[in-house]
Amino acid sequence: MNPAVDVEDFSIVPPGHTSRGRLERVLRRGDFAVTAELNPPDSADPDRVFEQAEPFEGWVDGINATDGPGANCHMSSAGICALLTRVGYAPVMQITCRDRNRIAIQGDVLGAAAMGVSNILCLTGDGVQAGDQPGAKPVFDLDCMSLLETIRIMRDEGRFLSGRRITEAPKLFLGAAINPFAPPFEFRPLRLKKKIEAGAQFVQSQYCFDVPMMKAYMSRIVDMGLDEKCFILVGVGPLASAKAARWIMANVPGIHIPDAVIARLEGAKNQKREGRRICAEIIREVRQIKGVAGVHLMAYRQEELVAQIVEESGVLAGRKPWKKEPQPGDQALIEAAAEKARILRKAVTQDKEGKS
Numbered sequence: 001m002n003p004a005v006d007v008e009d010f011s012i013v014p015p016g017h018t019s020r021g022r023l024e025r026v027l028r029r030g031d032f033a034v035t036a037e038l039n040p041p042d043s044a045d046p047d048r049v050f051e052q053a054e055p056f057e058g059w060v061d062g063i064n065a066t067d068g069p070g071a072n073c074h075m076s077s078a079g080i081c082a083l084l085t086r087v088g089y090a091p092v093m094q095i096t097c098r099d100r101n102r103i104a105i106q107g108d109v110l111g112a113a114a115m116g117v118s119n120i121l122c123l124t125g126d127g128v129q130a131g132d133q134p135g136a137k138p139v140f141d142l143d144c145m146s147l148l149e150t151i152r153i154m155r156d157e158g159r160f161l162s163g164r165r166i167t168e169a170p171k172l173f174l175g176a177a178i179n180p181f182a183p184p185f186e187f188r189p190l191r192l193k194k195k196i197e198a199g200a201q202f203v204q205s206q207y208c209f210d211v212p213m214m215k216a217y218m219s220r221i222v223d224m225g226l227d228e229k230c231f232i233l234v235g236v237g238p239l240a241s242a243k244a245a246r247w248i249m250a251n252v253p254g255i256h257i258p259d260a261v262i263a264r265l266e267g268a269k270n271q272k273r274e275g276r277r278i279c280a281e282i283i284r285e286v287r288q289i290k291g292v293a294g295v296h297l298m299a300y301r302q303e304e305l306v307a308q309i310v311e312e313s314g315v316l317a318g319r320k321p322w323k324k325e326p327q328p329g330d331q332a333l334i335e336a337a338a339e340k341a342r343i344l345r346k347a348v349t350q351d352k353e354g355k356s
Contacts, residue, residue: 010022017173018155018156019118019171019173020171021062021090021118022061022090022118023035023061023090023092024173026061031319031321032287032295032315032316033062033294033295033321034061034294034295034297035061035062035063035064035092035294035296035297036059036063036064036303036306037063037064037297037298037299038053038056038065038080038091039052039069039074039300040065040066040069040074040076040077040080041075042074043075044075046083048075049075049083049084050083052303053084053089055303056306058307059310060297060310060321062090062091062119063084063089063090064092064094064204065080065081065091065092065094066094067093067095068099068125069126070130070131071125071128071129071130071131071133071136072131072132072133073132077093077095078093078111078112081093081115081117082115085117090118091119092119092120092175093117093121094121094123095108095109095120095121095122095123096123096124096126097124097125097139097140097141097142098125098139098140099125099138101141101142102142102150102161105142105147105150106154109151109154109170109172113170113172118173119172119173119174119175120151120172120174120175121175121177122151122175122200123147123176123177124140124143124144125140144177145195145198148174148199148200149198151170151199152174152198154169155169155170155171155174157169173202174199174200174201174202175200175201175202176200176203177204177205178192178205178232179206180205180206180208180217180218181210181213181214181254181256182253188217189217189220192230193224193226195230196226196230200230201230202232202233202293203230203231203233205234205296206255207235207298208235208236209239209257209282210258211285211286213256214234214286214289215289218232218290218291218292221291222291226291227290227291231293231294232291232293233292233293233294233295233296234286234294234296235295236282236283236286236295236298237279237298237299237300238275238276238278238279238299238305239257239261239278240271240272240302241272241275242263242266245257245261245262264278265278272302276305276312277312279309280312280313281313283295283309283310283313283315284313284314284315287315297310
């Protein structure tokens with residue numbers, strides 16, 4: 001990896017970096033990174049987004065804004081990112097290939113970069129049959145590999161796939177997803193290699209409840225030298241109960257929960273608290289695995305537990321990783337918008353007075 005340059009001027013891209021964002025800086029300087037996932041609301045109320053993001057502040061280095069998870073409609077990832085960047089948060093914008101073609105996606109990338117988004121996670125996306133509108137028409141013009149390559153070309157070569165030049169290339173840190181817990185296991189490291197070659201600089205894994213399986217995967221990753229080319233964040237999350245764990249095993253492909261974990265939850269007086277403890281323990285364990293650069297904490301409908309889990313895990317070691325990041329020029333934009341609104345109100349008032 002390139003050496004870190006801890007420059008807190010977020011208007012510039014530090015040497016060896018491809019974005020202005022904090023997540024890339026944290027990873028490149030060797031800190032153990034923590035990211036979390038914001039579940040999109042079924043609402044047009046911006047306060048719902050701010051309320052869900054608030055528990056993360058001061059505890060994580062980035063917030064994932066999901067893009068139609070499970071092929072269900074929610075507030076868009078782009079919309080959430082627009083809200084989060086407006087108040088200074090640093091989101092990871094997820095883009096799936098299910099719903100938009102390459103023209104729309106490339107436009108979204110430029111729009112996201114213009115809003116101050118520094119991190120994009122590239123996903124193929126669940127099929128429409130997985131969601132509550134199976135009659136929707138899927139697009140899949142690109143997949144995760146070609147999406148990574150597309151955005152890398154836009155960033156590094158300053159051009160669209162058509163060859164047309166981009167006047168100001170987006171400055172982005174590119175990510176992808178991995179699943180070490182789904183067969184064929186021997187293929188998973190090779191797939192990561194392909195994603196890195198396509199442009200992935202960081203990856204976030206599916207939920208890890210089986211640490212020995214993660215160790216076996218990472219052993220192959222290290223042997224192939226892939227940990228030197230990509231930052232690997234292990235997916236973790238609290239289980240609310242043994243019943244929830246069994247439901248996940250039966251209904252969510254690619255997640256393996258060992259019987260011992262379920263038995264431990266069943267034997268606990270407070271299963272939700274035990275699930276939190278198990279999550280903190282897993283974070284401590286995966287931190288010791290060679291090649292692991294951080295964790296991605298997915299606390300679905302348990303966002304209030306994130307701070308407790310991170311604190312209990314001890315992975316921050318006194319580091320306060322994340323606060324709202326005012327974007328360069330934000331204050332000037334706010335003042336300009338206020339002045340424009342004042343002028344508009346004055347013009348409307350004068351127009352009404354002239355008609356009366």
